[in-house]
Amino acid sequence: MKPSALELRDVHKSFGKTAIIRGVSLRVEEGERLALIGPNGAGKSTLFDLVCGRARPDAGAILLHGDPVAGKRPFEINRRGLSRSFQVSNIFHRLSVQENLRCALLWPLGYRYSFWQRLDGLRDVRARADAVLEKIGLQARRDTPAGLLSYAEQRALEIGITIAGGADVILLDEPTAGMSRAESDATVELIRTVTVGKTLLVVEHDMGVAFGLADRIAVLVGGEIIACDAPAAVRANATVQEAYLGRHAAREPA
Numbered sequence: 001m002k003p004s005a006l007e008l009r010d011v012h013k014s015f016g017k018t019a020i021i022r023g024v025s026l027r028v029e030e031g032e033r034l035a036l037i038g039p040n041g042a043g044k045s046t047l048f049d050l051v052c053g054r055a056r057p058d059a060g061a062i063l064l065h066g067d068p069v070a071g072k073r074p075f076e077i078n079r080r081g082l083s084r085s086f087q088v089s090n091i092f093h094r095l096s097v098q099e100n101l102r103c104a105l106l107w108p109l110g111y112r113y114s115f116w117q118r119l120d121g122l123r124d125v126r127a128r129a130d131a132v133l134e135k136i137g138l139q140a141r142r143d144t145p146a147g148l149l150s151y152a153e154q155r156a157l158e159i160g161i162t163i164a165g166g167a168d169v170i171l172l173d174e175p176t177a178g179m180s181r182a183e184s185d186a187t188v189e190l191i192r193t194v195t196v197g198k199t200l201l202v203v204e205h206d207m208g209v210a211f212g213l214a215d216r217i218a219v220l221v222g223g224e225i226i227a228c229d230a231p232a233a234v235r236a237n238a239t240v241q242e243a244y245l246g247r248h249a250a251r252e253p254a
């Protein structure tokens, strides 16, 4: 049987004496889009940190394409095909949009020991950066310092940086946070486009986005997955209604 793109088996994490992740098991299949939802403090970002190697689980296993990655360093996990975006923007504000993308591409394209080289001279990096620019719709802004982009454009650039290296498992942490409805709808379309053929795990507070984008929804409450199912089944789940959705009425996707 083909392994899942990403699998968590009975993962635990405590900070001091406080158990934050309490026995999470979860599978994300290849090409699937799974949204992780749950109240503030449920442990969603902590779970992302464990998956991408920023934190080490106390117990349990994390498998990427069937290979154990728990406790490996972020760059090792990235090299195996997993890339993650952050809630707080990760871009270099003084560099242009294209330079930001080129920086994100140096490592995946094998230039890690060549920082002395002029970025302009690396033709393969430039070509890949241009391709990503087109995908995220920022061609017209390629020479603009990233700090001068609108908030929504910065988030699009962030998504571009996340996918630039060609990872096939993408983790997005609240990609539409702080956006207007129109910006958020455009971002959902962007995410759909750039993740075609990839596996997506997304943390999202906007229920309209989560239910409209994902094939399945996992609900994390108090460090435990209380439901993981198709959007309609999760919306109808009485336990989820009581623990979470009752307070976050789901906007029907368009």
Ligand SMILES: Nc1ncnc2c1ncn2[C@@H]1O[C@H](COP(=O)(O)OP(=O)(O)OP(=O)(O)O)[C@@H](O)[C@H]1O
Pocket (backbone or CB within 6 Å): 015, 020, 038, 039, 040, 041, 042, 043, 044, 045, 046, 047
């Ligand atoms: N490094 C840390 N040290 C101690 N406690 C932490 C650490 N990181 C997170 N926590 C605690 O773990 C709990 C879960 O935090 P986490 O950020 O994972 O939740 P979340 O579901 O992502 O919340 P939000 O939706 O508000 O982003 C919180 O109580 C937080 O204070």
